[in-house]
Amino acid sequence: MITYSELRRELVGMFADAGIASAAVDSDLLITELAGISRPELFLCAGEPVPAELERHIRELARRRANREPLQYLLGVAYFMDLELEVTPAVLIPRPETELLAEYAVKHLPEGGSMLDLGTGSGAIALAVAAERPDVRITAVDVSSDALEVARRNRVRCGGEVRFLQSDLFSELPGERFDLVGANLPYVTQEEYPALEPEVRLFEPQLALTAPDGGFRLIERAARELADHLNPGGRAIFELSPPQAPRLAELFVKLGGFDEIDVLADYTRRDRFVSVRIAIQQ
Structure with a gap:
């Protein structure tokens, strides 16, 4: 099973290759929002395995983000x-x-x-x-x-x-x-x-x-x-x-x-x- 750290690294590379300037930030937000954890918690559990269903969901939305679909639409929320x-x-x-x-x-x-x-x-x-x-x-x-x-x-x-x-x-x-x-x-x-x-x-x-x-x-x-x-x-x-x-x-x-x-x-x-x-x- 892939760890949170490995998955994050993979997403950052995918988003950067797609020309997304905020690749690291978007990767963190996508993982933390779907996992229901904070950004500090993401780094604390960096070496832990990502549950299979969560990994599938993250990868599905990551592919859409790499096609430049806005993260806010993918998550359904924006902050104002x-x-x-x-x-x-x-x-x-x-x-x-x-x-x-x-x-x-x-x-x-x-x-x-x-x-x-x-x-x-x-x-x-x-x-x-x-x-x-x-x-x-x-x-x-x-x-x-x-x-x-x-x-x-x-x-x-x-x-x-x-x-x-x-x-x-x-x-x-x-x-x-x-x-x-x-x-x-x-x-x-x-x-x-x-x-x-x-x-x-x-x-x-x-x-x-x-x-x-x-x-x-x-x-x-x-x-x-x-x-x-x-x-x-x-x-x-x-x-x-x-x-x-x-x-x-x-x-x-x-x-x-x-x-x-x-x-x-x-x-x-x-x-x-x-x-x-x-x-x-x-």
Whole structure:
């Protein structure tokens, strides 16, 4: 029988040969998640034999990972802030930088305020904010019914009072206004899409990734409709690609009625967000 150490070494080599930069990390995660042990425990039992059924299961998923299927889809979970979320190919895998959008909402929402999460996907942003700010009323929308099924299961899994609705941006929210709108909408260009990593291009939903007009169409639509859905003094924050940040900031200037228009950086100091406040009429 093969030992944990031998199996780990084999997986690291397999993943490295497949061009996976995080070969060692992915090997550790795959083994520990399926074995139900921690990473330190993996090294403590390095010389112990791997049970035959567990080895079969690990090898089965390892072959799929070597074909560049995302580890999160293989395991069915992804981590976002303090949440463990279900993820399927119906939703994007939550990115670490998007946690900054959720943190912005937690910080800027008024006591007892209201929030709209545009393009909720797995529900990561809405549920993370709900966990930190149970005083806030949160609505989350997505155009994909399949994504909303995952989000609703995550609401049961993680808790939190979040209203999930199927809506094309604001289409099903006539007359509703919020203290904060968070938008993580598709922003990848059609030209960029073929060059994306295989994990993204081959497995994640293109509907949630790409948009026409240089990836800007949905962001622009949301920006133009935003004023009708913010309370006086309400704020919004958009996640987007760095080249789009100045374009969106300039659009808000041209639209008028907004102040505190800021471009915010992500963990790698790249311009990743644009935040605005709707001006309070004097």
